[in-house]
Amino acid sequence: xxxSYNHKGFVLEVAIESSSRLVPSPGEVRYLASVTISRSGRPxxxxxxxxxxxxRYSSFTSVEDALMNAHTAACRLVDELMRAA
Numbered sequence: 001x002x003x004s005y006n007h008k009g010f011v012l013e014v015a016i017e018s019s020s021r022l023v024p025s026p027g028e029v030r031y032l033a034s035v036t037i038s039r040s041g042r043p044x045x046x047x048x049x050x051x052x053x054x055x056r057y058s059s060f061t062s063v064e065d066a067l068m069n070a071h072t073a074a075c076r077l078v079d080e081l082m083r084a085a
Contacts (some may be wrong), residue, residue: 001063005071008082012074016066019059030059032043033070037078044081 005012013036024032037044060066
């Protein structure tokens, strides 16, 4: 699953993929988030692409959690980049 968001002139592309076996046990499916931040169609090389992880685990328990955390982290990185400029 891929979602794109606009934030302060940047495009934040969040890709989510599942990390599980072919037939997972209940509660065993985890989700990974990867973020690409671009401007004018080109990735911002200072921090793109990124893998976003949960603070306690290397993956998330739901797609929604992965999307929200990756989007929030990408927005914070863009905000920091804009403040530093």
